[in-house]
Amino acid sequence: MLRLACLALCLATPVAAADLPPPLDPHDFPRHPAAEVKLGQLLFYDPILSGSRTVSCATCHHPRFATGDGVSLGIGDGGTGLGPDRVADPDNPPEQRIPRNAPGLFNLGHPGVTVLFHDGRIEVDETRPGGLRTPLGQDMVAGFDSLLSAQTMFPVLSPDEMAGHYAENDVAQLVRQGRLTGPDGAWETIAARVAGIPEYAALFAEAYPEIAAGQPIGFTDISDAIAAFMSFEWRATNSAFDAALRGEAPLTGAAAEGMELFYGDAGCADCHAGPLMTDNAFHAMGAPQIGPGKAARFESHQQDTGRMRVTGAVDDAYAFRTPMLRNVTRTGPWGHAGAHSDLRAFLRDHADPATALDRYDDAPTLPRLENIAPDDWALDTPAERAAIAAAARPGRPLDAKDLDALLAFLESLTDPASLTGRLGIPEHVPSGLAIER
Template identity: 65%
Template sequence: MNPLRPLLVVFALLGQPALGQPEPVADQMYRPVNRAAAEVGRLLFWDPVLSGNRNISCGTCHHPRFGTGDGLSLGMGEGGIGLGPERVADPENMPEERIPRNAPALFNLGAREFTVLFHDGRIEVDPSRPGGFRTPLEGDMMQGFDTLLSAQTMFPVLSQDEMAGHYSENEVSRAVRQGRLTGKGGAWDLIAARVRAIPQYVEMLGAAYPDIAAGREADFTDISNAIAAFMEFEWRSDSSPFDAALRGETPLSGPAANGQALFYGDAGCADCHAGPFLTDHRFHAMGAPQIGPGKAARFERHARDVGRMRVTGRDEDAFAFRTPSLRNVALTAPYGHAGAHRTLPGFLADHGRADWAAYDRAQAVLPGLEGMDDWLTLDDPAETEAVKAALANPAPVLSDADIAALVAFLESLSDPVARSGRLGIPQAVPSGLPLDR
């Protein structure tokens, strides 16, 4: 037992900062938000007009009802109908495959310290690159994105399984397949042209960006910047019970206080989930079960996901994934890079051990998809051993009581303001297309 654990419990009960516990979140930790941009970004976020077939919005896979995720282990974008765990394959337009990674939550992405995004960190702030960001697109990367959060929006609209649609279905997907991304007639311009054709969007973008009001044509970066401003405003999260405890207002008590002591003590959670947003923004191999299609190039035939190694090419990064922020984690199930666990207790019981033989496959939330074998990697002993070999620091075994206490603490990170959002889902969008409400 950690000899400091009794002291940690006393700190928690007295509302004093525990050892290793962060300072309270403060305004200066966030970028300022252009409110006019956030207003138009709200409508664009919920408008299916940005998808190739005009049937999917950002909100389809990042819905507040599911903690700004989609409630699925692995999402179903193009070819899916319905919302959340009720989303199923459209028999008239079957998906080609599942989205290979779990939809990440959107909380606090306006905080300045978020300089790396996606499970593998494939985009990050890099002042040495044109435009200030490193992305897989390199020379094809557009310039004019205000933030990394803005830049990340250009990827889902290009993905045939997320928003673009499949080849020949629409002009956007055809442009993507032909490699026409930038310039007139490129995929991003085709999407921007749809927005420019709607007078309300032109007016609102002009209110947010004076040079558009002065006559400059709105382009995709303006759309992305507005959507990012909306996300930063809508899902800032710093008013949870945990925040009240950090500010010395109302200390955590009972099981939550015990879990707090565990989190910052014996369980070692804060080794990676550090700082005010409970992430070190680094990459760790923790042995989470790999389900679904994995991440493979079109010429490859496997279902593994080596995580950070796909970005860096370094063997030591195999099976490492970015430490997620735990803000509102109780709302964001399923858990893990492939969403293999539908419950926090189930995830905590398995976390950091790579014991795939003991994994309960009923933990996965996967709508049926004909022809998809979601267990290829789990059923391959060589894959299992490779993941175990990459696990540098196995997590401690937790008792049922420890898990219950940690869950109580993690529930204290839920923020009712961020859960519902500040602006909410609009009643309608300027395109007139139906919304996922």
């Protein structure tokens, strides 16, 4: 029946029915008990999970900024404030910006999402214990309910994001020592913090029968609850495009023209495929590199070779994960490093990647941060610019009319209910720590 609706839609536009994806079905998302979702909401906004107790998941993924942080590269531990107003804490300044742009959280709970992070360093792999491949390798603990659950807990191990640096707190010390998992590791240290708060202990017992029966609160329980909340809160299945796919109301005007381009000559759907609008794969798109890059502290470069850092394969150099596109007009800045603050400029460059760096004229949104490496290292290093350009896949230029149409189509991917969220920001969290609003 739904495909018949799509056929009716396609009679209203020149797009062939076979080129369009099936509708994104809300029933395909996992269902979670209300008690688990509510618990996850509190944990998501609670700074108790960070080493210094000052950073929550919401610091970099806030509904005010469409589940991002509104900047190209954010400031995690060592910052104060929210979004573009976040600045360095003079008593505990960060060592560098977070190396990659904070992605939006829409539809991450869908089972069709098989890779996460810009470089895909965590992904579904049924050959591994627990069914996941992660940077922890054989040290990765089992028991995570989903890929999203496992992903949510890696930021707490990052010195730049949530853990803090060196010896400034107990979690940072454990991370520095490489003690991440196990009874005395960073994850269980955070779990013990949470379990020691009576209100959380009661909420976990309500959400999980095994904890009510006496099983201690573990780190996977924390991450499972946060993932349940994220999947529920930011499910985006009711945009104008989704309504069109269901046959409720066809797209018209510039949005329809943009859809024809997207699924036709512009080739966008080659990568942004299927109901989720991603192929879960990695492509080199000539995106400008700004900021510290992904380098060890002892390295002097500021490269970010993307997927190649995970696989070691030269063919993966400068390739990054294809993002999903629901609410994309709200989730800027755009690109793995957030180098584009203007979506139109991003589309122009993204459509013709091999020559994108030669056209790059956007201004990244970067809060001021003193005493760090220059943000434009890669742009000012001819060899690095050439390497990024050489790896980029071919494309085709878009004229002004094409860009107008594509922007109109991308606007049709906006789902207002998911932007608002279903539960919103809690009034308080059990730790009593301040909530970012």
